[in-house]
Amino acid sequence: MxxxxxxxxxxxxxxxxxxxxxxxxxxxxxxxxxxxxxxxxxxxxxxxxxxxxxxxxxxxxxxxxxxxxxxxxxxxxxxxxxxxxxxxxxxxxxxxxxxxxxxxxxxxxxxxxxxxxxxxxxxxxxxxxxxxxxxxxxxxxxxxxxxxxxxxxxxxxxxxxxxxxxxxxxxxxxxxxxxxxxxxxxxxxxxxxxxxxxxRPSHAALRERELSRRVDRLTESRHDAVDGSAAELRRIERDLHDGAQARLVAMGMSLGTIEALIEKDPARAKQLVAAARADSAEALTELRDLVRGIHPPVLAERGLADALRALALRMPLPVEVDVELAGRAGEPVEAAAYFAVSEVLTNAAKHSGARQVWLDVHHAEGMLRIAVTDDGCGGAGVRAGVRAGGAAGAKEGPAGSGLAGIERRIGTLDGVLAVSSPVGGPTLVTMEIPCVLS
Incomplete structure (x- = not known):
């Protein structure tokens, strides 16, 4: 029936x-x-x-x-x-x-x-x-x-x-x-x-349409990369102007004052020398942080695997890391992957309310595959301005932070981003970047 x-x-x-x-x-x-x-x-x-x-x-x-x-x-x-x-x-x-x-x-x-x-x-x-x-x-x-x-x-x-x-x-x-x-x-x-x-379209038509779609996507991502690079340069300029440069100017003024007081008031001059020394140490710390933000030395010296392990140790919540890479990817791929993972972990620590994060990185079939999972409250979205929780989302900053910024960053390398973040969690962020390991 x-x-x-x-x-x-x-x-x-x-x-x-x-x-x-x-x-x-x-x-x-x-x-x-x-x-x-x-x-x-x-x-x-x-x-x-x-x-x-x-x-x-x-x-x-x-x-x-x-x-x-x-x-x-x-x-x-x-x-x-x-x-x-x-x-x-x-x-x-x-x-x-x-x-x-x-x-x-x-x-x-x-x-x-x-x-x-x-x-x-x-x-x-x-x-x-x-x-x-x-x-x-x-x-x-x-x-x-x-x-x-x-x-x-x-x-x-x-x-x-x-x-x-x-x-x-x-x-x-x-x-x-x-x-x-x-x-x-x-x-x-x-x-x-x-x-x-x-x-149905022929195989040649399908390939042509797929190539056309990829060209359009890459063109858009290249434009995003140019905008992101300009924003990053403005951020670096602002950090130098408001941070290290201001401290160096203050040090120059202090040294001028010291030069005038060194014979008249040696005790006061000694105090100003100590303050100038402290300013120089702080300026050096800020410059190191700025350089680390541009390209971490450990990434250049030890590769992506060790850089991610060092990044996980600096996080305020426990991160279990599983990295299996048989070689090193190209420098642009490693930099994009490092900063993408850094953004996801940072947002998880700030917004997810998670107690544990798991990071899995491996290379297979010509793809660098990255998965970040947290046990937070979920609700992350690629296009969200401020998310409810999960391993990413956060507020869009001037340099394109959040999942949308990550998507633009790896999109310049023909990478893809996927997010699974139901309300209540858990949140899973996966990234794939095509590359060959040396």
């Missing part, structure tokens, strides 16, 4: 596709072909984009039906269209882009096949189911006027000549109806699989 309950809707959907699909496909095919034929006369420049838009809307509807009714995924193969421009030049550019897209011609071929072979596949199951009521009608005596009118009445392979043969039409119709119910779902799926063969 369950199988019948799912097969009858499949038969009804097949009937819908056979009637609506065939009519729509034929109409769109004729309109589009005629519109393209009139392109040379100029009329097609105005009508072809509308006709192709109708074809694509019909094909998109069939894709949704394939996914919903049969679980068949048919990817969209269309190239991005140029931005709309007013005037004849914009119409010519848009029409040319549509005609140059191979998907347009695949759609037209699909319309032809859908109106013929697709209609047969869709109509076969509902036609077999409809044999049951037709057989019952014939058995009730309708066969007689039909036979008298012309004779030669056939019910599939059964030649009806009298009431006894007409009575056989009902059980035979039941048999055909059962067959129709059994084949309804396979035939509907076959119809969608046939559409998939024609509508």
């Amino acid at each position: 369950k199988k019948i309950g799912t097969a009858l809707p499949a038969a009804a959907r097949g009937l819908w596709l056979a009637i609506f699909g065939m009519a729509t496909s034929l109409l769109l095919l004729v309109l589009t072909v005629v519109s393209i034929a009139f392109t040379l006369l100029g009329i097609g420049l105005l009508t072809t984009p509308w006709a192709v838009a109708g074809v694509r809307a019909h094909a998109s509807l069939r894709r949704r039906q394939a996914r919903t009714w049969a679980g068949v995924e048919i990817p969209g193969p269309y190239r991005p269209l140029p931005a709309r421009r007013p005037g004849l030049a914009g119409r010519v550019e848009r029409c040319t882009a549509l005609l140059k897209d191979p998907a347009t011609w695949r759609d037209l071929l699909w319309l032809l096949v859908d109106a013929t072979a697709g209609t047969v596949l869709s109509l076969l199951a509902p036609a077999l189911v409809l044999y049951l009521p037709w057989g019952i009608v014939l058995a009730l005596g309708v066969w007689e006027p039909i036979d008298r009118a012309g004779g030669g009445l056939w019910f599939t392979f059964l030649h009806i000549t009298d009431q006894s043969t007409a009575n056989l039409a009902a059980p035979l119709g039941l048999v055909w109806a059962v067959v129709g119910v059994l084949v309804a779902r396979p035939l509907l799926r076959t119809d969608f699989l046939l559409a998939k063969q024609l509508l």
Whole structure:
């Protein structure tokens, strides 16, 4: 009964596709072909984009039906269209882009096949189911006027000549109806699989679209990197101006005062020398912190693994580190990974309320894979301004802190970031950066 309950809707959907699909496909095919034929006369420049838009809307509807009714995924193969421009030049550019897209011609071929072979596949199951009521009608005596009118009445392979043969039409119709119910779902799926063969993009088109998407993503990430670098330079300038530079200026003024007091008031001069020595020590500490923020010495000297272990030791909450690297990655990769992990750990310590953090770093299949997990309150999001908790998120700073900043940082290296942070925790931040270990 369950199988019948799912097969009858499949038969009804097949009937819908056979009637609506065939009519729509034929109409769109004729309109589009005629519109393209009139392109040379100029009329097609105005009508072809509308006709192709109708074809694509019909094909998109069939894709949704394939996914919903049969679980068949048919990817969209269309190239991005140029931005709309007013005037004849914009119409010519848009029409040319549509005609140059191979998907347009695949759609037209699909319309032809859908109106013929697709209609047969869709109509076969509902036609077999409809044999049951037709057989019952014939058995009730309708066969007689039909036979008298012309004779030669056939019910599939059964030649009806009298009431006894007409009575056989009902059980035979039941048999055909059962067959129709059994084949309804396979035939509907076959119809969608046939559409998939024609509508899906070729492997070359998929590669081209993937490369185009990667180029767009890398272009965006490069722009973000330039903006981030400018912001980082401004931060360094501000830190130097407000920190070490101010202390050095104060030291110069103190030394001038010392020079004037060294003979008049040696005790006061001695106090100023001690203060100048303290200022010089603080200035040196600030410069070291600034240099560490630009590129940690341990990262350059010992590599990413030891730099991450040293970073974990400086965290205010316990961090369990598991790093397995058979060599060293390139300097840009190591720097991006180090500062990304530093940002995640810092945000976990500040905002997550976690008691423990786990850091796992390894290299496999040409990818540097990093996973940071905490047992905090969760709620982190890549686009969040201030997050509720979890191993990252935090407020966006001028240099692009938080998960969005991390995403931009590793995006310049074609890396990807994923976050799982349900409210209540735990939070898992994973990063992948393509690289080769030396």
